Amino acid sequence: MQVSKRFLALLDQQLAQFTDRPDLLALVVYLALPGENGKPSLVPIGQWPRQPALPAPPTPGASGGSTVSPDAGVELGEARRWLALRDDRLLLGALRVDADRWPWPRDLGDRLDATARCLTEALRLDLEQQRLGRELDRRDEQLRLLVHQLRNPLAALRTFGQLLLRRLEGDPGNRTLVDQLLGEQRQLNRYVDAIDLLAAPAVEPAPAPGALIAAAPEGTRLLLPAGLAGEAPASLQAILTPLLERASATASLQGRPWHGPAALPSWRGDGGAVGEIVANLLENAFRYSPAGSAVGLHCSASGSRAPEGAQAPLSLTVWDGGPAIPVLEREAIFQRGVRGSTGQGLSGSGLGLALARDLARGLGGELSLVVPPAAVDPALPSEGNAFQLSLPGP
Template sequence: MQVSKRFLALLEQQLAQFTDRPDLLALVVYVAVPEPSGQPSLVAIGHWPQSLALSERAGERRNRPAEAGRRWLALRDDTMLLGALRVDADRWPWPESLSERLEATARCLTEALRLDLEQQRLGRELSQRDDQLRLLVHQLRNPLAALRTFGQLLRRRLDGDTRNLSLVDSLLGEQRQISRYVEAIDHLSEAPALVSGEASTPLLLPPALNQGSPQSLEQILTPLLERAAATANLQGRPWQAPTTLPSWEGEGSALSEILANLLENAFRYSCSGGAIGVACHQGDQLELSVWDSGPPIPEAERERIFAKGVRGSSGANLQGSGLGLALARDLARSLGGELELVVPASQLNPQLPAAGNAFRLTLPRSAAS
């Protein structure tokens, strides 16, 4: 069992504080190492004074007569033995002041060793998961490439069949989007980890998903509206798309992710067979709203559902992570806009349902990346 350099530095500091105790002959710290027999073996990892001639394993000194003042303080996490602190003194019992200091040192080393071993365990698990993730990403590229090939072959065979050709184009567009997600995941494993103690860190997508150059609103929304229309058709829902789209350009990947999450939530959580639609308006700002026909989200939940990991009562029994709305709001704010819930939807437009929910996204007239 290995310990980190940070723990060894702490260990050295803890032992060095006893230089003022002439009644101490030696201090040795051991860690418990599992043996094939199932019984732990104590292996020395630090000692004081530095000039002490130290045998590595505790058992190697069994044949020597123990000093009268030698005692062992267990470093134990509940019922698990982590190690031991061996104390060699010139007398026994120890003076009370020395006993208190030694017991405090043993408690400090126990907690530090527990945390050190836990960190190492988590590090090994993270490394294994990272290796598995890279493997899965690598393997995902093969079926994605096959989907692209089959889609292109099917498109060639359907040349001239405008009714079905658009469906194939939509499939190829979705394949390209999945490929972008795969590449972004691959880049994440190469990037250094960023640790932040702030609980309010925005939930944003990796920079690798950015399109790079601004896109028109029509370019951004067309594949999303086609996907929504197909979903509504399969679910037997009324669907209403905006008849015209204003002239607007901005960061396409962020806006696409916002609308995709809002539409997914609408289809997943609204009442079966209820109408769903997208409304669009441009004045001083661009307004895009995804609405449904009910039931309305309870008033007590209308702000909480934008928090990470929080889901409304209507979706409590459905699969989900509770990240969609949190991500959508953080992305909206990163573009200089805002995402809010409006209940009922008719507050936005009297022609919209008098019951139901509308998630309104407002963005500046220009939201280029």
Template sequence: MSIRPPGPLQLTERFLTFAEQQLEQLNRNHGYQHLALYISQTGDKDHPPLFLIRQVSAADRSLPPADADPELRRPAQERRWYPLRDGDLILGALRADLGPAEAWHPQRDQQLRDGAAALSHGLATDLECLQLRSALDQQQTQLRTMVHQLRNPLSALRTYAQLLLRRLESSSEHRPLVEGMLAEQNQLNRYVNALDSIGQPALSGRQPEPAPLLLPPDTSAVDTSLKQQLMPLIERAMAMATLQGRPWHGPEIWPAWASESAEIAATAEIVANLLENAFRYSPPGTAIGLTPLPDGLCVWDGGPAIDVHEREAIFQEGVRGLRGRERPGTGLGLALARQLAERDGGRLELCVEPSRLAAELPDQGNAFQLRWPEPTARA
């Protein structure tokens, strides 16, 4: 990060306290007439003004600003300057004026150089923290603005979809499409609400524990079966496959567990990430499917198997396989899915021979298998 010279008020109390301690330590038992710390202010690039922020003086006299100090216009044997640098940038200077009957010697000079180096490091760190804080504040402001702006078109879309639903007969084949639009709009609202809560302090005053789940738990899905939770995702996948002209294979027969609540609370969120990953990274025309298994389910594709050296790495945050690096994406989907599975006691693993999981699946491809917790873990 490029450090900018500060204005007179762009310093923290933490650094100012540190500067006072450094000056007092340098002055201890050395009899300086003045020890003063100046900070460069933004201004003329060749001759930036120096602002006096802290001093230690033998006499009870406050030094004037550097530009207004007539003494500094005359050379003086008893005065030396030590620059505060961050690379090629001058952040300020440490001024040392000897007292009467004092003389310069190598040890004194080295102590002042070391003190200037410590002040340079502290000042650069302080300025970097201030710039990062300012950038974060700007980003949060922009985020709040974007969230506010998003709510209006989302609300309008919901209104239009509800009006369209009223005009359709109960037997219309188009009703599931409009109902799907409303369900997706509700999901988008959950994302918008989650974005709006980023950076907000907890009501209790305590920071919440970090959690891998981007969205808050969907309390409306507590009393619904797993099949009911997964059907909107399956319908979305069917529509996406139709648009992309690729085969889709959804469940024809649901096992008994499908009529119960999910063994893993975030199953729908995990499946959503797995399906998005399959559609984004499998080659065009490749078949994609969701298949229930006795101890869980899998999302699979019939494309080339993921390279052996990438089969674990792709579950790390920000990592994408070689074939997916030229495509848009964050590399977070699989990492988030595995974190959610393991949080609830389950497992998420990659199988590059899908037919090993179920006979009707292809012999070669990529199947991401979500397993329910072991019986002992659920007890």
């Protein structure tokens, strides 16, 4: 068990503040390591004033208390004391103080006590950070193993699906279902690839732009992993077709009305980001709206707002016919980890809308809640909720 460079820098700073004390002969800080006999062994890790070599560890009896150590230093008139660096009952280390007198002046004793407390807390945090780092490394290794093993059943699903397609040559209706299953399998592969990138050791200290970090501090962006970002612009039809087929199947299984768009506008853009936004909105609509209520996707492109020869801005709206989200929750639900009252008791992380809005703004657009859906288009229901994704032309 070793301490970090940051702790050693703090240690040097703390000890150097005593340069104004001529009555101090030496300060030495020791790290407590578990010994073979169950008793801690003290290893020197820093001292003041600096010398070519650190002093040897103290005698076993000297590490546990604050009595004067019976060695040659005392015979020369020095007063040596030990200040234990303890986290509750756990001995983390010790601060050895060699002075020319005992007892110390009151102001010196107060400063030494404050230094010991500072070093104790810093050492505790440093050792805890190292423990968490080792635990994170262990979990990353397990994650990489699970991702590796997950590829095997996904490959088997693809193989069986392709074999099933061959057997359904004369059954176009069922072939469509198998095509959809294979499409979902490809999407799962994309997620596995993205997880694999996140689990890989970082080449640089800072995360790559676009990394999805669920536990990111407030103010940082939640974006898609690089493995899910669109490599090239995709048509709106290519982006939405698999999602519309999935939504139609979900509505059929749940026994609720589904209203897809009559036609898709001509629009091209980041397929990975737009697909993830719409997928999150559809999932929320089916999960949180009451059973039997309608769900739909409305599309529109405003050609009048686009310059000549440019792509028109796009509006995609996922709506449901359930009860309106309470006014006080309508902006809060876009925050990470916040879920509306209608979602209490249901599964979910509270990240979907935060991720969707982040992605929308990253594309230069916006995601907003409109109540009721008829405010988006009079043809939509006069009751319910509508999440409107507005995207500019490229």
